[in-house]
Amino acid sequence: MGGGMNELGNKIKLWRNYRHLTLEQLNALTGIHYARLSKFERGVEIPNQQMLERIEIALDVKFDDLKIVDEEIEALIFDFIDTLFYMRMNFDYFIDIINEKREVYMINQNYYKINLIEYIISVLKSEIEVSNKLEKTLNSTVEPNTLYQQLYLEYKAVKMHSLRHFNEAFVYAEKALSISNYNKNTAMINFHYSLLHHDCGQYEDARKYLMQAKQMFLDGCSYKRAINCDIQMANIYTRIGCYKKAIELQIACLEVFHYMEVNDSMRALTLRNTAWVHILMTEYEKSLKILDEAEILEPKNGNLILYKIWCYYSLGRYDDARKIIDDNQYLHDVSIYKDRFKLFEYLVINGNQKPSKKLINKAKEVYENLAEKEVYENMYFYLDILIDLLDRAGDKDELIHYLKIKGHLGK
Template structure:
């Protein structure tokens, strides 16, 4: 079907007219109209004018909308690559122009923009609504299918379905035909492999992505690659390299227009690395800066409680817990917050059974969700509690688990 034929069909359906009714309005036989819609025949200018009058539309104006949509999605692709992050501006433009866009044959490209933004914002409800549509209409073996598959993989990754997400992302890579696309896919592959603890593959892809972002002068993406690379160093125990790289990232942010979340993330990751090094005073200094940017972040609050607990500043830890007790109801942080509450309140005393039970609950939840970044940390807390409690059988059991996970 050619573009003109598709537009005639779309607008005829929009006007809720049958081919026979358009026949009556134009004097063009409905069988011939059908040929126009299917692209078997192209109407001459006189016939086209009669069809336009019957449908109350100008196909020349529709060509301008085609161009507008093409410009919009090309600009959006650059926004993704250069991490300009003006996503709400795109949603406002789409909402304002939706009445014009919605009847265009390329409207799926507009829907693709919306879908990607919802995935980035982790708005699964809205993303899933559009996904069911895009599955059927995105053109195969095109840049648009590659983009769709790439962010469909991220949407699935957010559900912790690692292998399915990786498979889809590799399908997107098979379609990719230029460096900007490949850079983005490498970056996302790195995140996926990191999420399922395949760290060597994660590091390989982040290095590939970084090289292509450097070549494309996408310096914000290069910065994100370095933050991700620092995460790799943390996971493999190279805390010295992680600290140096994160400090370099924080310094670089002074010269780039980086959003608040990225700045706060780099600071929190630095603080987390100091926690793993048992340098709790240094961690608290970094957390002070992070708190200025995102004071209500759940990880920030947990890090502050832990540092004060380890420094035996129990009263300060209790104040932080009291000031943020609503976090105990949070789906992501509540169990860990409750564990820290128990730990702080018992101090150096022999751990209570409820504390050990809560530590097990946290560990098993993290294991079930495959959150490997936190798994060892909370497993070590559980092992320490069992050792202090003198429960040798349970201690041996979880030491074996730790040994197995470490292989």
Template structure:
């Protein structure tokens, strides 16, 4: 057998729980020579391979053929990510079934698929348990190393460790020439730069990603890029430009089979852009589309209450509140729902202590996060309430908070 299978022999030996000395004793081959086989310094003869196969309970020829099958599965998996097919469960199942028949479904590219899926599913403990083993296995395989750094970076990003994420993404970029992998990498990089407040780099990378997704016809990813462009422009207070990008995203999504909630989220983002621009009437126009698709979603409801409140359509705001009491028990939206309910009840009068304390609590909770737009939005609510109550001392405190927030963003 001419092929150098040293790395595979080491993997199988480790999987069987044997040291080089153990394998040497069982095969009658010196452990130092076995080390040369595993290190690629010497190619074992067919007779030696037969002895090793017997001890390790593996057929090397079959192992190599199965590896070719795994290569195809791996390529299909990466395409699934690129085209956003949401087939992770299919690939997980395929690997689990493969493990029952073939040993090499337990490491290498099959394990790299598992690593990526663990990170996408936020199962970080399981990902970290196999991370070092994968980096060791793929040393010198730059495309796979690039994927490891890319998804390690994504894990950092999910922990809000954006500088560490960007470092991983930069390293990954130096290792890959695969255009599809680069498209995914640029997408992940853009989101990390956005979270860091570097909107220029975020826009640069999302445009790079969009071009690659367009090149290969990944319409779902292209649509996502238009949404991300809209979000970036909104963050930069370019609201009309943001609306244009969101409209393109809507048209793109109409060309593909996608869940209705995706369209609803885009319309909600368009409404939010208009709320930030203080064009509440137009915000309600976009919200009507979201309401048709996802009427009970927290953001749909909150935006409906807020726009009507600001337009002094108090009866309509009350109707939104009355129709959506389910948010009282929704851990993600209950505080905001209660705040907006109290605001509508208060109208333009002097706020109650309960209303004031809840608004301040929400700002304090947001200060622990990194959502500049929403912190700013709720600080403005507090400032309005303080202005009505005549509390100048507290007002100065929140004005300073707003100034510092703007400086640091």
């Protein structure tokens, strides 16, 4: 994991450049010929103690002292790996340390490890421009076949996944897994690899990698991550139609949360996921009861709002659905929700009347957009909405077309 045989040479070159000196200028300050200084920097020759002291005086540095910074950076990145593994996610702590000591870290040969920490944080915070800029540096500085390359490839995969560039994400994830030799990192790669398979509708592979990740998290006493695996496993059961198993697992997770320090966001997410399964089972009253609990924790969540509108609409409680729509008009301007929100608005306005052409066209648009982006977790649900509308409208040709699609999808 270290810098190999030429650590001293790298440090001489790094500090010479930091002091804005050419080899000829360092020659003038030390009396050591520039050709020989070049050999020192390239690791071809090692300076004796007397020469080393002259170089240190000229550069105003003690190379032995730099080992302390090397060790400090190494400790920081391993602490960061633990933060990811144990799901502490206290990123501000690392950002504060880096900003406070950046001047010291910048003139260290292991500064790329600091860049790597910043890169991973930028990916997890969806700061795409920041991550793009850091990649330009990391592409040429991360040593191949090391723990640090594993981390870099893993989070390049995470970034590509978030951008829905699935093919690229798979390439990076597979490469990271092939060279991974550190258990904590392997566990995280398996976890992210599972999420990638999941979003591509490859549920058996998602389940396999998730089970491997969970066992590694348990072996490393990362119980938050293990519970997170259970939450994801419940999502897989939901996708394959094993609704009772999904609910059992989600209820078990909610019970465990009573004995574990878990933030409101994770509790709310698990409640919403449970409510979603009840929606798929057409148990709308049960879903609404659970959504009320989730709403206390995260009142303005877009999915929660959509779920409540759908439940009220399905129960024929159109006034309640209209009130939620009126109270949340801002969703018309939120890109990830606006089309579905508009569709639900049309559904509620239409009520139990024969579906209008405008309503059917909106349902087609929502489904086609989801299908184009391969958003499997939503596209089947909205395909069923479209099929129901076409059936109620008596549009047999279009109905047959979309029923064939549903059959082709194996739904």
